[in-house]
Amino acid sequence: MVFKKRVHELKRKMLLEEASKLFIRDGYANMKIAELAKNTQMSVGTIYATFDSKESLYNHYLLAQIDYYFEMIQEQMQVYSDPKEKLSVIIKIKFTAIIENKNALRENFTDPTFFLNIAHNDSLKEMYAYLAQNIMQPLAQMYNCTKDPLELYFLYDGLILGAMKYWLLQGGDLMSRVDDTMDNFLLLINKESL
Numbered sequence: 001m002v003f004k005k006r007v008h009e010l011k012r013k014m015l016l017e018e019a020s021k022l023f024i025r026d027g028y029a030n031m032k033i034a035e036l037a038k039n040t041q042m043s044v045g046t047i048y049a050t051f052d053s054k055e056s057l058y059n060h061y062l063l064a065q066i067d068y069y070f071e072m073i074q075e076q077m078q079v080y081s082d083p084k085e086k087l088s089v090i091i092k093i094k095f096t097a098i099i100e101n102k103n104a105l106r107e108n109f110t111d112p113t114f115f116l117n118i119a120h121n122d123s124l125k126e127m128y129a130y131l132a133q134n135i136m137q138p139l140a141q142m143y144n145c146t147k148d149p150l151e152l153y154f155l156y157d158g159l160i161l162g163a164m165k166y167w168l169l170q171g172g173d174l175m176s177r178v179d180d181t182m183d184n185f186l187l188l189i190n191k192e193s194l
Contacts, residue, residue, distance in 0.1 A: 023104035083138035143189045
C-alpha cells in the first residue's frame with residue numbers, strides 16, 4: 001500500500017511539474033492535456049484520474065506556485081527587520097511571480113472569481129495570516145492604524161492586483177512599479193490612522 005501511494009505521488013509530482021511548464025508557456029486556455037500526456041508518457045485517463053479535470057490541475061499548479069513563493073517570502077522575512085523593507089520585498093516577490101507566470105495567469109485576472117476556487121486552501125490561509133502578523137501588524141503599529149492586519153493585507157493585495165492588471169494590459173516594466181505600489185499602500189495606511 002505504501003508503494004502504491006509513493007508511485008501515485010511521483011506521478012502527481014511529474015504531471016504537475018510538466019503541466020506547470022505548459023501553463024507558463026501556453027496559458028490555461030491553450031494548454032493541452034494531450035500534450036501533457038505525450039510529454040509525461042502517461043495516458044490522458046491517468047491524468048484525469050490523478051487530477052479530475054484541467055481546472056483541478058490548474059488549481060494545483062497555482063497552489064504549488066503559492067507555496068514556492070511563500071517559502072521565498074518566509075526566507076526573506078528572516079533577513080529584514082524593518083516593516084517597510086519587508087513590504088518592499090514581498091511586493092518584489094509577488095511581481096516576480098507574476099512576471100514568471102504571466103501567460104499562465106493572464107486570462108484569469110479578468111475573472112473576478114479567479115481565486116474563489118482556491119481561496120479556502122489551508123496553505124493560502126496560512127500565508128495570509130503570516131503576512132498579516134509579520135508585515136501588516138508592524139506597519140499598522142508604525143502608522144497608528146487601527147485596521148485589522150488581515151484586512152490591511154487584503155487592501156495591499158488589491159493594490160498589487162491593480163498594478164498587475166494594469167501591467168498585463170499596458171505592458172512596461174512591472175518591477176519599476178514596486179516603490180510606487182509601496183508608497184500608495186503606505187499612504188492608505190497613513191490615511192486610516194488620521
